Amino acid sequence: MEKPSIFMKKKLLFVLFSIQLFVLVLIGRVIYIQTVKADELQKMAYEQQTRDRLISPDRGSILDRNGTGIAVTETVNAISVIPAQIKDKDYVSNYLSEVLEMEYDEVFEKVNQKVALVRIKTKVDSEIAMEIRKKDIEGIVVDEDVKRIYPYSNIASQVIGFVGKDNQGIIGLEAKYDEYLKGEEGKILTLTDSKGLEVDSTQERIAPIDGYNLVTSIDIIIQQYAEQTIKKAVESKKAQKGIIIVLNPQNGEIYAMANYPNFDLNNPFVINDSELLSIWDTLSEKEQNDALNQMWRNTAINDTYEPGSTFKTVTSAASLEEGVVTPESTFFCNGYHIAGDRMIKCWRYPRTHGAQTFVQGVQNSCNPVFMELGERLGAEKFYEYMDKFGFNEKTGIDLSGEAVGIMHKLENVGPVELATMSFGQSFQITPLQLLRAVSSMVNGGYLITPHIGCKITDNEGNVIKELEYGENEKILSDKTSEQMKVILESVVSEGTGNKAYIPGYRIGGKTATSEKLPRRSGKYIASFLTFAPAENPQVMAIVLIDEPQGTYYGGTVAGPVMQELLLNILPYMGIEPVYSEKEKELPETVKNTVPDISNLSLADAKNILKESNIEFEIQGEGENVTKQFPPAGETINIDSKVIIYTQ
Numbered sequence: 001m002e003k004p005s006i007f008m009k010k011k012l013l014f015v016l017f018s019i020q021l022f023v024l025v026l027i028g029r030v031i032y033i034q035t036v037k038a039d040e041l042q043k044m045a046y047e048q049q050t051r052d053r054l055i056s057p058d059r060g061s062i063l064d065r066n067g068t069g070i071a072v073t074e075t076v077n078a079i080s081v082i083p084a085q086i087k088d089k090d091y092v093s094n095y096l097s098e099v100l101e102m103e104y105d106e107v108f109e110k111v112n113q114k115v116a117l118v119r120i121k122t123k124v125d126s127e128i129a130m131e132i133r134k135k136d137i138e139g140i141v142v143d144e145d146v147k148r149i150y151p152y153s154n155i156a157s158q159v160i161g162f163v164g165k166d167n168q169g170i171i172g173l174e175a176k177y178d179e180y181l182k183g184e185e186g187k188i189l190t191l192t193d194s195k196g197l198e199v200d201s202t203q204e205r206i207a208p209i210d211g212y213n214l215v216t217s218i219d220i221i222i223q224q225y226a227e228q229t230i231k232k233a234v235e236s237k238k239a240q241k242g243i244i245i246v247l248n249p250q251n252g253e254i255y256a257m258a259n260y261p262n263f264d265l266n267n268p269f270v271i272n273d274s275e276l277l278s279i280w281d282t283l284s285e286k287e288q289n290d291a292l293n294q295m296w297r298n299t300a301i302n303d304t305y306e307p308g309s310t311f312k313t314v315t316s317a318a319s320l321e322e323g324v325v326t327p328e329s330t331f332f333c334n335g336y337h338i339a340g341d342r343m344i345k346c347w348r349y350p351r352t353h354g355a356q357t358f359v360q361g362v363q364n365s366c367n368p369v370f371m372e373l374g375e376r377l378g379a380e381k382f383y384e385y386m387d388k389f390g391f392n393e394k395t396g397i398d399l400s401g402e403a404v405g406i407m408h409k410l411e412n413v414g415p416v417e418l419a420t421m422s423f424g425q426s427f428q429i430t431p432l433q434l435l436r437a438v439s440s441m442v443n444g445g446y447l448i449t450p451h452i453g454c455k456i457t458d459n460e461g462n463v464i465k466e467l468e469y470g471e472n473e474k475i476l477s478d479k480t481s482e483q484m485k486v487i488l489e490s491v492v493s494e495g496t497g498n499k500a501y502i503p504g505y506r507i508g509g510k511t512a513t514s515e516k517l518p519r520r521s522g523k524y525i526a527s528f529l530t531f532a533p534a535e536n537p538q539v540m541a542i543v544l545i546d547e548p549q550g551t552y553y554g555g556t557v558a559g560p561v562m563q564e565l566l567l568n569i570l571p572y573m574g575i576e577p578v579y580s581e582k583e584k585e586l587p588e589t590v591k592n593t594v595p596d597i598s599n600l601s602l603a604d605a606k607n608i609l610k611e612s613n614i615e616f617e618i619q620g621e622g623e624n625v626t627k628q629f630p631p632a633g634e635t636i637n638i639d640s641k642v643i644i645y646t647q
């Protein structure tokens with residue numbers, strides 16, 4: 001064998017060196033790939049080799065206080081395709097677009113995507129899914145999916161809220177408690193080759209984790225009574241809208257919160273106004289969104305209003321607590337009160353209330369009494385109580401978008417502002433803020449946190465978390481609270497609140513008629529706040545009727561609405577009537593049916609009502625009846641009045 005020449009040696013060395021260099025580069029490359037690019041590459045390989053099918057978890061239920069489902073999850077199906085496995089894309093697109101009621105082009109575009117798996121449609125009913133499964137077309141995948149169902153459709157719609165396509169809560173409790181309700185998605189992993197064909201049939205299933213349930217303080221029966229009552233009131237008074245809130249003044253648990261008009265939670269993007277619905281497609285996207293947001297709005301907490309006379313409770317409690325008045329203190333109403341350089345009228349002006357005790361002043365809702373109290377307290381003390389009663393903060397309710405009170409800055413409060421504020425004008429609060437403040441007056445002086453969520457549970461009913469709302473701060477003495485209960489009970493039994501009187505029940509409350517801004521536009525909010533039983537209140541409610549047509553007085557308009565609500569919910573809550581000696585003499589079961597007196601002369605209408613022994617009240621100065629309330633055919637308590645509107 002010939003010795004290798006130097007040339008050959010050099011050549012060999014060069015080759016060796018080259019190989020070494022190549023190996024070095026290769027090692028470097030491997031290190032680079034394994035470290036720097038590892039994550040990215042792994043992801044690419046994973047996507048190429050597996051088809052990742054997400055499995056939706058069961059979203060937790062929203063339950064009422066007795067465990068009744070008010071938002072529940074139903075199993076439906078999701079349809080996907082594996083494009084690489086589809087032989088006839090045109091045929092499959094045609095079939096799916098037909099059976100799923102979709103546009104052909106949309107399906108065809110998806111079927112032709114160069115991905116391992118593409119979802120065609122979610123929330124497909126089981127029957128349709130079954131049909132597709134039976135057809136057994138290669139490349140079509142039927143998975144389980146979930147759908148949110150609201151069994152009571154319109155009930156408490158603005159409070160419960162709803163979920164979007166991805167099952168995420170959008171408004172209301174669904175949004176507020178989303179983190180507990182949503183659960184975690186699961187996956188089905190299938191190994192495939194680069195063409196999307198399954199390598200083997202073993203599938204790895206990562207199970208979804210179901211969401212927790214939210215147990216609320218809502219009582220679906222009370223909620224339904226509230227909905228029914230406010231709907232009837234808004235419709236019969238041709239009002240803009242109405243609200244009823246019912247809560248427990250001892251602990252802040254909300255039993256019902258009803259807004260009317262409401263909307264169907266199962267179709268939350270369908271507008272509830274028939275006029276708007278008929279021109280819906282002509283509206284711009286912004287107009288549509290504005291209209292939907294308005295419909296979804298929970299006026300009970302998102303909007304403020306001028307409370308009017310129901311706020312006299314606050315001036316009363318502050319004055320009793322500060323000792324600037326006692327129940328027996330005497331006042332004199334000559335129809336107005338001079339504040340600064342202004343003469344501010346009593347609602348009774350030009351008539352007067354004359355001499356009256358403080359208690360009678362509250363019963364009469366006499367404005368000069370409260371202006372006098374405002375002066376005795378002074379602006380600074382008055383504002384101290386505005387703070388104490390929580391009007392400058394959110395109530396803390398577990399719903400988003402809560403508004404706070406809007407009021408003058410203390411330094412801008414002169415005698416006129418103080419006078420008007422003392423009887424509930426020239427500032428704005430939310431209805432829920434008022435309920436919270438009045439709760440403290442009747443529960444021994446504690447400022448509660450109104451709330452709906454009570455606890456988080458799992459599917460076995462185990463409590464995962466008790467929802468806490470902090471200590472209730474004591475802001476009033478026991479004495480003031482006792483006095484307020486007695487005074488407010490007398491408003492219903494003897495004063496302006498008598499239209500909510502129910503024999504056998506001791507009810508406390510206060511009415512209000514608020515003029516909406518701008519003043520003298522003829523727009524009012526009639527409201528009524530009550531609690532029962534007066535001596536140990538278990539329930540407190542407020543009714544607000546926004547822009548009633550015809551008569552707008554709080555007692556007249558909201559009184560019978562409140563009475564109807566209480567007549568339904570007090571027996572339901574197991575609060576039994578206790579009749580006084582005088583009440584025992586009343587024939588218990590006798591009710592009157594309201595006769596039809598509309599379109600009659602006033603004289604004829606009065607005769608008909610007198611013959612039926614029905615008391616009545618006349619509104620307006622005309623000779624002819626234009627309207628009546630309640631409507632003909634309604635049954636009313638024997639002590640209820642029919643209101644005759646004349647022109």
Ligand SMILES: [Zn+2]
Pocket residue numbers: 333334335346347348352353354365366367368
């Ligand atoms: Zn007066």
